Amino acid sequence: MKELRLYMAQRITALIMAPFVIGHLAVMIYAIQGGLSAAEILGRTQGSVLWFLFYGTFVVVVSIHGAIGLRVAASEWAGVKGVALEVFMWAVGLCLFYLGAQAVWAVTFAAGVGP
Amino acid sequence: MALDVLKVTIERGPDAAAAQQSFDVPAYENQTVLDVVSWVQQNADPTLSYRFACRVGMCGSCAMMVNGVPRWTCRTHISKVLDGNAVTIGPLRNLPVIKDLAVDMDPFFDKWVEAEGVHHGALTRDDPIAPVDETTVERTTANTGIECINCSVCYAACDTVTANKDYLGPAALQRAWTLLNDAKDEGRASILDAVSGKGGCHTCHSMGSCTAYCPNDLDPMSAIAGLKRETARSFFRRGRS
Structure with a gap:
């Protein structure tokens, strides 16, 4: 029942993503009021457990959701099958996770703001 | 003119x-x-x-x-x-x-059987005929899909079938859905298994060509949505047991 498990994983991550997307958009609209600067963003995120968990969880569910979705697209549009399809899915998922986790780590723990 | x-x-x-x-x-x-x-x-x-x-x-x-x-x-x-x-x-x-x-209609009918679109009886000829209550939600739901004439118009209309040769297709899945709601059919577990595998109901992207082109005005897309709901429910139930 691998298909069903993938389907459920994708639907459940979609459910989790919905409030995250709304929260993310709301913060974006709020944050750009009166201009936007790196210092302002980092002032909010650095050392914040709340924002680390918010964006950390967001990155995890996006990686799962996106990888499963692109697996279907690769299979139906590009005819990728078998082991190559699984490798593709894991590569997409891990890549999304690496990029997202790196960003979350940087805004939470990295020291200093560039000029 | x-x-x-x-x-x-x-x-x-x-x-x-x-x-x-x-x-x-x-x-x-x-x-x-x-x-x-x-x-x-x-x-x-x-x-x-x-x-x-x-x-x-x-x-x-x-x-x-x-x-x-x-x-x-x-x-x-x-x-x-x-x-x-x-x-x-x-x-x-x-x-x-x-x-x-x-x-060649063989792939169409083979998938009909793959989706467990066959009768799963539990009674023998010696048992009395089981009564069917026409007013239940299950029976009414089944009734909406049973007028399929196997013409394969939905199968030909479906872009997901074109993209994925393993996909069982709208007609077969709709039959599975009517049997799942049929009081006389005892194949619930095998139907849910059959439509949860490779090419099963979760392959459907709900594009709706099946429902748009069905000459009998049936609604296979909603039937497939019903299968998705039922398989999701059974997924959670299995997780608990």
Whole structure:
């Protein structure tokens, strides 16, 4: 029942993503009021457990959701099958996770703001 | 405006697009697409192969692509599909062509069985006939899908079938859904397993061509959505047990 498990994983991550997307958009609209600067963003995120968990969880569910979705697209549009399809899915998922986790780590723990 | 002659293009052979043949067919007041094809076979080219039986929309054997759209040809009036005085008729999409307008329906029916679209009985001939309550939600739900005539129009209309040869398709999944809701069918577990595998109901992208083109106005897309709900429920239940 691998298909069903993938389907459920994708639907459940979609459910989790919905409030995250709304929260993310709301913060974006709020944050750009009166201009936007790196210092302002980092002032909010650095050392914040709340924002680390918010964006950390967001990155995890996006990686799962996106990888499963692109697996279907690769299979139906590009005819990728078998082991190559699984490798593709894991590569997409891990890549999304690496990029997202790196960003979350940087805004939470990295020291200093560039000029 | 009364037309005298119809310009009929018929796609013949596995290389359908490359093997188009045109015929001039006399127009009549009352004429279906199937009548046009039959006129060609009887008067212009007896080697033209096509399939039909009942001519009244019961048997589901005469479906073809008409101007790129899957239709039951015996119940489609030619005046509804004419482009000027021209029409293009081809074999059903998504199925192997045997010859001319006759396609091999085997994959369609094989998938019907793969989706457990077969009766799963628990009673023997010695048991009394189980009563069916016509008023239950399950029975009403099943009733919405049982008038399928296996014409394969939905299967030909489905882009997901085109993209994924393993996909069971709308008709087979709708049958699975009606059986799942049938009080006399005992195959619940095997049906849910069959529609949860590779090419099962979760492959559907809800594009809705099946429901849009079904000549009997059935709604396979909603039936498949029902299967998705039921399999999700059973997924959580299995997780708890």
